[in-house]
Amino acid sequence: MSWARKAPIGHAWGVSEHTTSTALQLRPPAHRVSRRAIGYWTVTASILWIILIGVQTLIVVTSDDAPSFLTVTLVLSCVLGPLHLIVMPQWRYRVHRWEVTGEAVYTQSGWLKQEWRIAPVSRIQTVDIERDPFEQLFGLAKITVTTASAAGPLRISGLAHDRALALADELTKTTQAVRGDAT
Template sequence: MSEAESPALRLRLRPPGHRVSRKAIGHWATSAGAGWLVLIAGQAVALSMVDDPPSWLSVTLVLCCVFALLHLLVMPLWRYRVHRWEVTGEAVYTQSGWLKQEWRIAPISRIQTVDVERGPLEQLFGLSRITVTTASAAGALRISGLDHDRAVALADELTRTTQAVPGDAT
């Protein structure tokens, strides 16, 4: 490799080395289950309030129950197997998704901000997500499903690492 090549050219897309917290499985299942519950409850209420409900309403209720069960059994475990992250001295690597999967690399020199976020459901499960904002048009990198203490330590590590890299992240 010639000296003219930038460090970013040496980075290769590869599977990141760390999985998210196992608690993310419960978080994803609970979050998806809440959505399914609203849909199924709405149909059940509609069925119970009508004297002569149309047959299609019963069919959609049964289908929603079947799809909800399949979704809740498959999606959280699948996402857990896919979601990965890694931070090296050169870059942040992420892999996420379940049907549509995304792999991203952000060179440390391009990082502008690092945020730790946690919604109410994430707090209940002791989880957080990290958002790494870069100078990329593709947008920020997100690592969801991290144990809260690990997320705080990772944010500290990224902050120290980016401060040590010269340049203005543009």
């Protein structure tokens, strides 16, 4: 399976004009998220590592008799933290993909645990855009597509904000044009 395939020519905001059979097939989505997502994932993960290493350091330094396991976990955190910050964002960028066709929304996400999802457009109930403070700082947004599926909503994280707005608008128009009760 090739991960380097080109995005199909289609709508400028990611809606592809694929010819598909009546059965939707799970396949790698065509579009990557914004490259700015790498920085976003790095910053949000580094905050957690800084807090963890800071608390461990504070306990080891201020304790008269720090437990030896805490010194070991501090050393491990100092090794694993930077390694995680180097590997995880790049890996996630290579995995996270999305695509919208006239028939379905395709998503692929994760890094250690990866998830592929497909939702027929006729099953879409709502389309939401979210931006946490760090996403705003990086000019990113995430789209949540709620369907009638028991598996829960599909999420496309790491989109450029303007692309997310246009994609949400396009999904809304496509959903309204498709007959069905979204259940």
